Each structure stands twice: as structure tokens, then as C-alpha cells.
Amino acid sequence: MKILVIDDDTSIQYMLSEICEFVGWNVDTANNGKEGLKVFAEKGADVVLVDYHMPEMDGIKTVGELRNRNANVPILVLTVDERQEIADRFLEAGATDFALKPVKAPDMISRIQLHARLAELTRSASQQTSLEERDVFATKGISKRTLGHISDFLQFNREPFSVDTISKEVGLAYPTVYRYIIHLLNEGKVKTIVSYQKMGRPKNLYEWIVD
Structure with missing residues (x-):
């Protein structure tokens, strides 16, 4: 390489x-x-x-x-x-x-x-897709392969996670995961669950919406 x-x-x-x-x-x-x-x-x-x-x-x-x-x-x-x-x-x-x-x-x-x-x-x-599907980068800098990596993690685990936890589990930087989670929220693929902590501010968790 x-x-x-x-x-x-x-x-x-x-x-x-x-x-x-x-x-x-x-x-x-x-x-x-x-x-x-x-x-x-x-x-x-x-x-x-x-x-x-x-x-x-x-x-x-x-x-x-x-x-x-x-x-x-x-x-x-x-x-x-x-x-x-x-x-x-x-x-x-x-x-x-x-x-x-x-x-x-x-x-x-x-x-x-x-x-x-x-x-x-x-x-x-x-190699198996049409020319239109070969555009790896969607609008606003969203990479299809990275989007799929994060989506697969959420679909497989089927429970709410914080951005920090997702970042650690998939091996991507926090800003990267945050950006893709916002994209998935806008697409209606994930939902936000507010977790109220015993101390401190509530934390946002994100969960894949079951089809």
C-alpha cells in the first residue's frame, strides 16, 4: 500500500x-x-x-x-x-x-x-453499479462508504448510542461521526433519544429507526 x-x-x-x-x-x-x-x-x-x-x-x-x-x-x-x-x-x-x-x-x-x-x-x-451510482461522494461531502460503515453499526446493534461511543466503536473521529449522524437524522434513518443523567446535562443518544 x-x-x-x-x-x-x-x-x-x-x-x-x-x-x-x-x-x-x-x-x-x-x-x-x-x-x-x-x-x-x-x-x-x-x-x-x-x-x-x-x-x-x-x-x-x-x-x-x-x-x-x-x-x-x-x-x-x-x-x-x-x-x-x-x-x-x-x-x-x-x-x-x-x-x-x-x-x-x-x-x-x-x-x-x-x-x-x-x-x-x-x-x-x-464494478457492479451504474455510472450514476459510482459517485462515491454525495452532497455536502458525505461519503457513501463511510455512511454505510456507520449505518451498519447502528442497524446491527439496534440500541441507542452517543456520538462518542459510536466514534470509538467504528474507529472514526468524533467530528466525522457527528456529521454523519446529523445526515442520518435529516434523512429520517435515526432518531434522537434524550438520556437524563444523575448529574450534569442530558445526553443525546442516537438509534436506528427500525423499518
């Missing part, structure tokens, strides 16, 4: 390269978005890791340009910013998931493996 790391911090590049090479993956690196797009065009990648804050072209624009070039490649954003508005902008640009800095090797490896598997499943399924 080939990984492309786009980050202006050489120490982060080195650390991510060491993590990926330890697992046996090949790694290409780029110092900014423009360079990353060039490397991607020349060499391709199975998974792309993109930093948020970079000179010349920031992570959001880089993600958008990558997505314009390839509808299927998983794009994981590296950031220290946990604001929902930033997550929304990245998802709208076409990001697949997030990894918060400082990066932890087990988390990064599992995320890459998960999205590589989902991408492979998508490629296999696309």
Missing part, C-alpha cells in the same frame, strides 16, 4: 513515514499542498494524509483539489483544531476522516487500514 503524507513539518513527515514503513507501507512525502498535488498526479496513493495549516495552499484547499482529481482515495486530515466548523469545511471539501495531533501510532495505523479496506470495498462494488 502507498501512503502520501502532505505536511510542512519535516518532523511530522518523518514520524508518519516511520509509522507507515514499520507496517510495511511505501511512503511519499510533500512539504505543501501544491507539491502534494504534483506527487499525487505523478505517483498516486492509496491513502493521503493532509495537514491543516500549511503555507501556499492550506489543508482545506488541498483536500478539495485532491478530491477533484480522485473521487475515491481516502483523505485523512491531521489537525490540532477540534472545532466543528473546521470539521464541516473539511468534510464539504471531501475529507474522509480526521486524526488529531499529536498523532498516536496505533490510532493512525488502524485508521489507514480501515479506510483502505472501505475504499477497496467501494471499488469492488462500483
Whole structure:
């Protein structure tokens, strides 16, 4: 598997390269978005890791340009910013998931493996679908494979969960799961159940609506 790391911090590049090479993956690196797009065009990648804050072209624009070039490649954003508005902008640009800095090797490896598997499943399924169904990314940056992953979890378990619990169980970042839960709510696929705690504010839980 080939990984492309786009980050202006050489120490982060080195650390991510060491993590990926330890697992046996090949790694290409780029110092900014423009360079990353060039490397991607020349060499391709199975998974792309993109930093948020970079000179010349920031992570959001880089993600958008990558997505314009390839509808299927998983794009994981590296950031220290946990604001929902930033997550929304990245998802709208076409990001697949997030990894918060400082990066932890087990988390990064599992995320890459998960999205590589989902991408492979998508490629296999696309061979049996019509051209209209091959558009992996729906409106507002919703990825069909990620949506299916979260939906399958909720349908299989048939009980209410918090976003935090879903995030841990499916191996996706909290902002990613939150965005997809809101999408499923709007689609009428899940419902909100308010859980009143003995202390503190009530907590929203989400449950798949049985057909």
C-alpha cells in the first residue's frame, strides 16, 4: 500500500513515514499542498494524509483539489483544531476522516487500514453499479462508504448510542461521526433519544429507526 503524507513539518513527515514503513507501507512525502498535488498526479496513493495549516495552499484547499482529481482515495486530515466548523469545511471539501495531533501510532495505523479496506470495498462494488451510482461522494461531502460503515453499526446493534461511543466503536473521529449522524437524522434513518443523567446535562443518544 502507498501512503502520501502532505505536511510542512519535516518532523511530522518523518514520524508518519516511520509509522507507515514499520507496517510495511511505501511512503511519499510533500512539504505543501501544491507539491502534494504534483506527487499525487505523478505517483498516486492509496491513502493521503493532509495537514491543516500549511503555507501556499492550506489543508482545506488541498483536500478539495485532491478530491477533484480522485473521487475515491481516502483523505485523512491531521489537525490540532477540534472545532466543528473546521470539521464541516473539511468534510464539504471531501475529507474522509480526521486524526488529531499529536498523532498516536496505533490510532493512525488502524485508521489507514480501515479506510483502505472501505475504499477497496467501494471499488469492488462500483464494478457492479451504474455510472450514476459510482459517485462515491454525495452532497455536502458525505461519503457513501463511510455512511454505510456507520449505518451498519447502528442497524446491527439496534440500541441507542452517543456520538462518542459510536466514534470509538467504528474507529472514526468524533467530528466525522457527528456529521454523519446529523445526515442520518435529516434523512429520517435515526432518531434522537434524550438520556437524563444523575448529574450534569442530558445526553443525546442516537438509534436506528427500525423499518
